[in-house]
Amino acid sequence: MKEPNGHACSFEQLQAFADGALDDALTRAVERHLADCGECRAAVDRLRALAAGIERAESPDAPAGYFDTFNSRVASRIAAAKRPVPLLRKLRLAWWGLVPAAAAAALALVVSLDHEPRTAMRQLVRIPSPAAVKTETADWPTPDEMAAGGDQREQAGTRNDEIAAPAAPAMTSPAAAPPRPEALALSGAADKEETAGGERAMKRAAAKSSPAAAMEYDRAVADAQAAPAAEEKSRPAPPADTAPGTAVAMVPAGPAMIMAAKDAPAPVFEQPPAPREVGEVRVIVIHLPDGASFCPAPEIASAIRIGLSPPARAEARARER
Amino acid sequence: MSEQQSDQQLIEQALAGDGPAYGRLVTKYQRAIYALARRMLRDHDLADEAAQETFVKAYFALKQYDPSFRFYTWLSRIAFNLCCDSLKQRKRTIPLDIAPEPQSGDDPLEETEQNDTCARIRSQIDRLPHDQRAVLLLRVDKELSYEDISSVLRIPMGTVMSRLHRARQALSGALKDVL
Structure with missing residues (x-):
């Protein structure tokens, strides 16, 4: 055929x-x-x-020695891909995982606020120290093989450095970075806030126009309210149990939170449950009568706000604006 | 022990946590995958990136590997797709010739002629339609049968043969004076 x-x-x-x-x-x-x-x-x-x-x-040759290190370069890339993301990024990416814990923490705070509404309350967001974070490493190659490739080691070192200091830039401990002057002034003038009414708006305007003006204004207010301020000072300071490697988040409290305390349902529990993502969580709350916020981790603040009743949430948003 | 059995064993070992077993697979196929990428991309750096990424992707997709295919075919498919992505992403104009590799020979004139011929062949290959060029370049690798190429490109084997036929006809006409 x-x-x-x-x-x-x-x-x-x-x-x-x-x-x-x-x-x-x-x-x-x-x-x-x-x-x-x-x-x-x-x-x-x-x-x-x-x-x-x-x-x-079509038989191109690779540069001399190219394949000598190919295997270790691939291994290095695999190891890098398997390495966990830096803690901060993880927090940012997986903040939804914090919501239940944050909501629980907010509830617990609400209960505490109900008992002692004008006391500055402090709890801590405790994140495991970098050393405690279990680092997942590539199974292949073995550590000895990894050590054989200098450039890979260097690359891995860079990544480890990122893990070593994850929370420092965004979260500050009270000792390392005291609250901003305007925030301190605001908490010092807590008692006056309820009677001063419209002064709050003026103060906020002053704080916005210049921190120095705000501080000056606050100093005058503090002088006028010397007695209540002294009373505040005489109260024992909250325990500063910040351990090395502990990151602290400042979360806004204030009228919105107090309001929530009044509307809050009966407490279900007194201690927040351990969150699934970051281990033990405590939340710092500085009592800020006018709701001014300097929370360095807005996602945590947002998460906590979920625990508020809708009117309190709306008010908190309005205050932020 | 056949190649496929040997690969399968290494894969099973790697999946069971024996990392260096995967390293042996990398060592075994690194040259072929690099050559494939280099032919497709015409650039050492791009080929290096694609070759490494091929093995990284394969490592993380090892559980999805279907043992009914040869491991090398599976790797080639990953590499080929990465090369296509690389060409698309970088919108790179493929250079008509790559730097001539030094050839061992005594006669410089002969060397130059040979390099010219190779450059011309590559230039003609790069002028082929993309589908024909892909089949032709995959076929340069003797390890890839028609069936393997049809798996890599996900086209019927008859299509592989017809594209190859058209590509060779076009090249025969264009390179009549040198081949």
């Missing part, structure tokens, strides 16, 4: 023959045909010459 090209073998069969891709039976059939057909023999020769030319042209 003839193929469309007028021969016993199609061009594609000849091509497969030249490529050695035919099975034994077809190979023998093509060989029989080639013995009698010079035209197909020439076609096969051309195909083989073309294939050889292409192979010659």
